[in-house]
Amino acid sequence: MTPDYQLIEIQTLASGDTLQIPVYTFQGKTGNKKAYIQANLHGAEIVGNAVIYELITFLNSLNSDEVQGEIVLIPMCNPTGVNQRNLFFSTGRYSPYDGNNWNRIFWDYSHENVNIDDFVRKNINLSKQEIQANFLKDILNKFQEKLDKINPYRGVSFSEDYRNILQSLSLNANYVIDIHSSSVSSIDYLYCFDYRQKSADYFLLDYGILMNKYDGNAFDEAFLNPWLVLEKKLSQARRNITFDVEAWTLELGSGMKVNEESVKKGFKGIINYLSAKKMLNLELITPEQKTKLIPKNTIKSYYAPQGGIIRHRLKEGTKIQRGDVLYNILSFLKTSITPTIIEIESADEGIIYDVSTNDTVNQGEYILGIFPHG
Incomplete structure (x- = not known):
């Protein structure tokens, strides 16, 4: 199958050039779920681009009836960071405009002045699918409100404009996968959120870090945290629900290098994960052992x-x-x-x-x- 391909402008430069990000969208014949996968949010962490290339090549070989729903792939999602250099070294971890970590700039719905308790009262007796649809609608409406308030003459900082572009592409996804690499030399592992441990094994990695405290507005945190807050409040109201919404950060290999073994692991794990989530009609690989999840504070x-x-x-x-x-x-x-x-x-x-x-x-x-x- 052939993906829909588009280039999205993220910044015009003083030289007259334009920075763009490529978006590959594979749409199956049936299914309404969405997976969003991006790589290279930090400029030196390039392994994910090779993983996405392998995913594109593989998905190109499938028929549309072998894909359920929509799979969105964005390599080189941060060209500003990718192009930053000091002598022979890639940098690109922090914005040159405001010094912010590129992965600490994202918008979290639950940090807005919203009454999630009131949402629970109004929706407590609906089906799981209806509650999920209504909450997503509220998230998207609040996000659109923020976009509508931007004055075209004042503009916004590049960090805010950039984060708005990435989140406009991902907020309505069921599954978000953000591919990073360690800033140092590292084994391959993932970041897992509480109440999503069962899905960690599908990535076929030996180790993961279990998030028990959030550092700030990271891409995966900002996406999933509102849903975790909602689940907690529903549980307090004696309605135990885990929504079909997940976020993952994969740490594959080391910065400034493409470790081919890490590429293979990342590709194989993502394909297996999408198969487990019924987005690919492929045979599921049973992991030889469970992913050992290490609480972050240990x-x-x-x-x-x-x-x-x-x-x-x-x-x-x-x-x-x-x-x-x-x-x-x-x-x-x-x-x-x-x-x-x-x-x-x-x-x-x-x-x-x-x-x-x-x-x-x-x-x-x-x-x-x-x-x-x-």
Whole structure:
């Protein structure tokens, strides 16, 4: 099947050029669900573009009756970030206009002055499908109100305009998948929200981080949080419902690199997830083991106790016990005639899930993170 292809303008430049994002939409013959998948929101995190290429190629080989509903794919979703460079290094994590993290700018309906308790009272006796449709209608109406209030002469900041474009494409989706890569060297894992743990296994990844506290207006959080708030309030009213709405961030590989093994894992996991959600008429792969979900507040981070040169650091994916030497610091402190080496032992047992890529560190800089056992 052939996708609908369009280019959406996101910014005109002083040079007269225009930045655009490509949107590939695959529409099945039947089905009314929608999956939205984007990549490269942070400029250096490029693996997702290769994953989306593989998805486009695969979906092109299917017939329209093998797809149920609508699948929207956006590679290179942030050309401003993608094109940012310092010497040989990609940056693109923060907006050059206001310094905001590109993944902390998104609009959350539940943060508006809305009365979700009143919505529950009015809809408590309706079917699950009717409640979901009515709540989505309220979200879209409030979002449109915000767009309508934009004065064309005053305009809005680029960050706000950009986020409005991405959310106008995604707010009505059932499933949102935001593909990232670690800023450092990392294993492949995902971010999972509470009450959505059962679906995590479909991505066929060994590890995931269970979100138990939200950092702010990240893309996946802003999309799903209103639905989680509604579910909680319905539960308090003795109506237990989990809506057919999910959001995921996949962390595949490392920044500035395309790890082909991460591409394969991402592609295979997304296809399997869409099959599990009945959007692809394909045989479901049963995972060999469940995804081990690590509560975010239990992750252990290690920082340099003093400055120096890192040597003999263990790699990501290494299983460790308490007392294992994680790395050495070669230090040239001016207070000592002889350079010294400090061995840093693990205070935890588990698996190293990411490590920094710079072997020169100042005191207090991040070295590595551990998913603990337990």
